[in-house]
Amino acid sequence: MSEITIYHNPACGTSRNVLGLIRHAGFEPRIVEYLKTPPTKEELRQLLAEMGIGVRDLLREKGTPYAELGLSDPKWTDEELLDFIQQHPILMNRPVVRTPLGTKLCRPSDEVLELLPVGKLEPFVREDGETVIDHGKRRG
Template structure:
């Protein structure tokens, strides 16, 4: 299965998402988006395919969101996209693209919605100790 993750290795959610993908036996294409940001077209497509608004795809925490005045409700989607592309840390992460769909994997287990359900063998526990899959590889709700 062709899977791409827009990854930040310093982010726990992004690391957990990558590990879940690998736990499914899939070696994804990993794009460290802070080093190699998506094109405007790619970013717009991922946001739309994930069913998000541009504002929902912006990361506020740990970014210059406030200093840049991005909370201003009068800003257009194009202005927000310009800011995200100029300062990629503003792109929320991780976005994951598979043939089954695109998701902003927050929380990380959202990625399970776009991976083959039968791919998981055994349990999976996130870095924080939360168990996501049981011993049979079934999602814990």
């Protein structure tokens, strides 16, 4: 596979598990630590279009300033919400993975398997001890 990119937060267990699954499949992705290097508004728009989701679907509430910023209020436009993500990148839910087979918010972590073009993988043990079984479900 030519290029895999993960928008990664190393402090997030789900993000670490997704990165581990990608590597378990034999790939070394391009890692974008989006808290250090946030995607531009244009990059966010592109990711959203590729995933087929709206800005609100990408927002993370837990562990973010979502509530204190009043982002549940429907008055905020998509452009304003993108501005908030630019100002507070922690608002972007993670991990987002892009491969030639698609782009997806990979929660739970085994969702990344749809984006990997390999045959069935050996079981993978996540950080919490749960085993991920690859059932061979792939896109494309």
